[in-house]
Amino acid sequence: MQTDHGPVHTPIFMPVGTVGSVKGVHLRELQDDINADIILGNTYHLYLRPGTDILKQAGGLHKFNGWNRPILTDSGGYQVYSLAERRKITEEGVKFQSHIDGSYHHFTPESVMDIQRAIGADIIMAFDECPPYPSTYEYAKKSMHMTHRWLDRAIDYLGKTDGYYGYKQSLFPIVQGSTYKDLRRESAEYIASKGADGNAIGGLSVGEPAEAMYEMTALVCDILPEDKPRYLMGVGTPVNILENIALGVDMFDCVMPTRNGRNGMLFTADGHINIKNKKWANDFSPIDSAGNTFVDLQYSKAYLRHLFAANELLGKQIASIHNLGFYLWLVREARQHIIAGDFLPWKNQMVKQMDKRL
Amino acid sequence: MQTDHGPVHTPIFMPVGTVGSVKGVHLRELQDDINADIILGNTYHLYLRPGTDILKQAGGLHKFNGWNRPILTDSGGYQVYSLAERRKITEEGVKFQSHIDGSYHHFTPESVMDIQRAIGADIIMAFDECPPYPSTYEYAKKSMHMTHRWLDRAIDYLGKTDGYYGYKQSLFPIVQGSTYKDLRRESAEYIASKGADGNAIGGLSVGEPAEAMYEMTALVCDILPEDKPRYLMGVGTPVNILENIALGVDMFDCVMPTRNGRNGMLFTADGHINIKNKKWANDFSPIDSAGNTFVDLQYSKAYLRHLFAANELLGKQIASIHNLGFYLWLVREARQHIIAGDFLPWKNQMVKQMDKRL
Numbered sequence: 001m002q003t004d005h006g007p008v009h010t011p012i013f014m015p016v017g018t019v020g021s022v023k024g025v026h027l028r029e030l031q032d033d034i035n036a037d038i039i040l041g042n043t044y045h046l047y048l049r050p051g052t053d054i055l056k057q058a059g060g061l062h063k064f065n066g067w068n069r070p071i072l073t074d075s076g077g078y079q080v081y082s083l084a085e086r087r088k089i090t091e092e093g094v095k096f097q098s099h100i101d102g103s104y105h106h107f108t109p110e111s112v113m114d115i116q117r118a119i120g121a122d123i124i125m126a127f128d129e130c131p132p133y134p135s136t137y138e139y140a141k142k143s144m145h146m147t148h149r150w151l152d153r154a155i156d157y158l159g160k161t162d163g164y165y166g167y168k169q170s171l172f173p174i175v176q177g178s179t180y181k182d183l184r185r186e187s188a189e190y191i192a193s194k195g196a197d198g199n200a201i202g203g204l205s206v207g208e209p210a211e212a213m214y215e216m217t218a219l220v221c222d223i224l225p226e227d228k229p230r231y232l233m234g235v236g237t238p239v240n241i242l243e244n245i246a247l248g249v250d251m252f253d254c255v256m257p258t259r260n261g262r263n264g265m266l267f268t269a270d271g272h273i274n275i276k277n278k279k280w281a282n283d284f285s286p287i288d289s290a291g292n293t294f295v296d297l298q299y300s301k302a303y304l305r306h307l308f309a310a311n312e313l314l315g316k317q318i319a320s321i322h323n324l325g326f327y328l329w330l331v332r333e334a335r336q337h338i339i340a341g342d343f344l345p346w347k348n349q350m351v352k353q354m355d356k357r358l
Numbered sequence: 359m360q361t362d363h364g365p366v367h368t369p370i371f372m373p374v375g376t377v378g379s380v381k382g383v384h385l386r387e388l389q390d391d392i393n394a395d396i397i398l399g400n401t402y403h404l405y406l407r408p409g410t411d412i413l414k415q416a417g418g419l420h421k422f423n424g425w426n427r428p429i430l431t432d433s434g435g436y437q438v439y440s441l442a443e444r445r446k447i448t449e450e451g452v453k454f455q456s457h458i459d460g461s462y463h464h465f466t467p468e469s470v471m472d473i474q475r476a477i478g479a480d481i482i483m484a485f486d487e488c489p490p491y492p493s494t495y496e497y498a499k500k501s502m503h504m505t506h507r508w509l510d511r512a513i514d515y516l517g518k519t520d521g522y523y524g525y526k527q528s529l530f531p532i533v534q535g536s537t538y539k540d541l542r543r544e545s546a547e548y549i550a551s552k553g554a555d556g557n558a559i560g561g562l563s564v565g566e567p568a569e570a571m572y573e574m575t576a577l578v579c580d581i582l583p584e585d586k587p588r589y590l591m592g593v594g595t596p597v598n599i600l601e602n603i604a605l606g607v608d609m610f611d612c613v614m615p616t617r618n619g620r621n622g623m624l625f626t627a628d629g630h631i632n633i634k635n636k637k638w639a640n641d642f643s644p645i646d647s648a649g650n651t652f653v654d655l656q657y658s659k660a661y662l663r664h665l666f667a668a669n670e671l672l673g674k675q676i677a678s679i680h681n682l683g684f685y686l687w688l689v690r691e692a693r694q695h696i697i698a699g700d701f702l703p704w705k706n707q708m709v710k711q712m713d714k715r716l
Binding site: 019020021022023024025026027028045049050054057058063064065066281282284294295298299300302303306307309310312313314315316317318 | 377378379380381382383384385386403407408412415416421422423424639640642652653656657658660661664665667668670671672673674675676
């Protein structure tokens with residue numbers, strides 16, 4: 001995929017930079033060590049802090065945080081959905097209260113385009129409703145149709161406005177439909193008909209069993225155009241990622257490598273590690289001898305365990321870099337195996353290995 | 359100063375790595391960006407976590423945390439003094455309760471040597487009592503004499519034991535005497551008589567006015583040998599450091615650059631900045647255009663302010679690196695000006711500038 005801030009090699013994992021910073025990770029680490037092609041920002045969070053005013057003055061998020069490669073922003077739909085009691089959804093849009101100070105705000109399909117224009121991401125997402133799991137068929141259907149109408153309003157509004165910074169912003173629409181096959185099929189067909197530069201699958205990884213997720217992904221990927229990137233939002237574990245690549249997904253994002261890393265969980269090609277575990281206290285071997293970031297060989301498991309035991313910032317930093325480095329390595333490897341034509345046997349082997357607890 | 363882990367160019371500032379990690383700062387940043395000659399570890403903290411058992415298995419702190427340049431460990435005297443209600447001082451040593459789990463421990467001049475042998479620092483400190491400020495003359499005198507007796511016990515004990523790792527560990531004794539000139543003089547003479555590789559001034563920067571600190575430092579530096587490094591423990595602000603260099607001090611350590619950094623305070627050659635201040639919200643200039651670490655030009659003041667407003671880890675990391683980079687720049691500059699013979703006019707100019715609030 002090409003953007004005005006450079007290429008994205010798919011399949012790709014996008015580190016999450018909620019408020020414009022991937023937590024605990026320096027810019028140069030993200031570029032040179034983790035080597036991420038693209039990062040994600042959250043519209044809801046960036047709208048509240050620093051706000052569109054500051055972002056416009058800065059010349060957009062790229063200028064503000066110094067990241068020169070592509071950025072994707074979500075639409076705020078998922079965050080607003082997470083606010084639960086603090087929001088009210090109508091046909092017009094969503095009224096919600098800030099999680100920071102309780103102040104009232106209103107997101108509409110149009111206002112969310114304005115905000116994402118101000119943020120200036122290369123890929124911007126349509127405003128959607130993310131129904132909870134489980135949802136009744138009736139609710140999921142009604143919600144899906146509203147998401148489709150919101151999409152049309154977004155496309156209409158975007159056509160009438162210009163970006164601020166002179167480069168292209170691609171709108172990705174989002175397939176919804178909960179775990180109902182006919183709804184997912186209908187939604188995927190509707191989304192595909194828009195001819196967007198890329199298409200997203202939303203409303204998964206919200207508590208449904210992995211099998212249900214895979215079933216929906218397979219069904220939707222059969223309908224969404226093959227020559228445009230397919231983005232599965234908010235997914236997931238390394239195993240989830242490989243399984244979904246097998247089903248046709250090209251793009252992923254998830255807080256798991258950073259959030260779980262901050263809690264002491266490390267993902268590796270041989271399984272996952274809870275570094276807080278007593279068993280690592282005198283294991284002076286490198287964090288991950290097969291790892292590909294500077295932290296993997298420079299620090300030992302025993303030292304990292306000590307940093308977590310002492311609640312040192314550096315522990316969270318090391319684990320975040322390791323996990324993101326591993327996720328990016330994993331999708332780059334997947335790409336190599338797809339090109340080489342041996343993706344499936346490799347994937348099956350990796351899934352078995354990575355599921356272990358070390 | 360030469361150590362078996364390389365040279366230390368004085369005057370020097372030692373970043374504090376309390377539990378073997380300089381908070382929020384990666385090893386390679388400390389080496390290549392901040393370019394610290396030597397770091398400090400805390401005997402009290404390292405004894406509690408990870409403990410001497412793990413450190414011995416690792417082969418010492420250098421192997422444990424990966425830092426290959428010199429390390430100095432304090433004696434635990436100051437930390438034990440900070441425990442206030444949780445410790446009891448006798449001639450034998452100090453009984454105290456861990457701040458982590460309340461467990462009981464006993465430090466003696468001898469046991470503290472054992473612990474520092476296990477940690478394996480290049481420079482180890484004698485166990486001392488740090489009297490509070492203010493102290494009565496009687497208390498300060500009694501305490502100082504006990505510190506001297508403890509020093510003799512430490513020297514005696516060290517002479518009978520070997521290090522674990524085959525390299526040299528230099529014992530630095532500590533001058534005490536509170537803010538009483540005759541006690542400081544007596545203590546400095548006693549300490550100087552031991553012919554140690556370097557000598558420390560303790561019991562300052564504990565609440566006394568800066569003028570009292572300078573008066574004591576001047577007096578003690580006149581007595582301690584000129585050809586051995588003089589280490590002023592726990593000091594201080596950039597202004598304190600330059601003033602004390604002028605009085606003859608060669609080594610410093612302080613948590614200020616990292617701790618204040620984590621709270622949003624930046625030290626620069628032109629004064630200090632509270633980056634949380636609203637006035638920086640749309641200042642898109644670099645953090646410090648005269649700064650010498652990668653963070654100084656890569657991130658803007660507005661972005662750093664935003665990171666603090668959103669309580670992002672990265673904000674604390676950036677401020678810590680900036681401040682340590684500045685402190686190390688400052689002492690390197692001081693060295694250049696001493697060599698060039700124009701230290702005093704430069705120092706006077708810098709003190710004026712750095713005292714400003716930006």
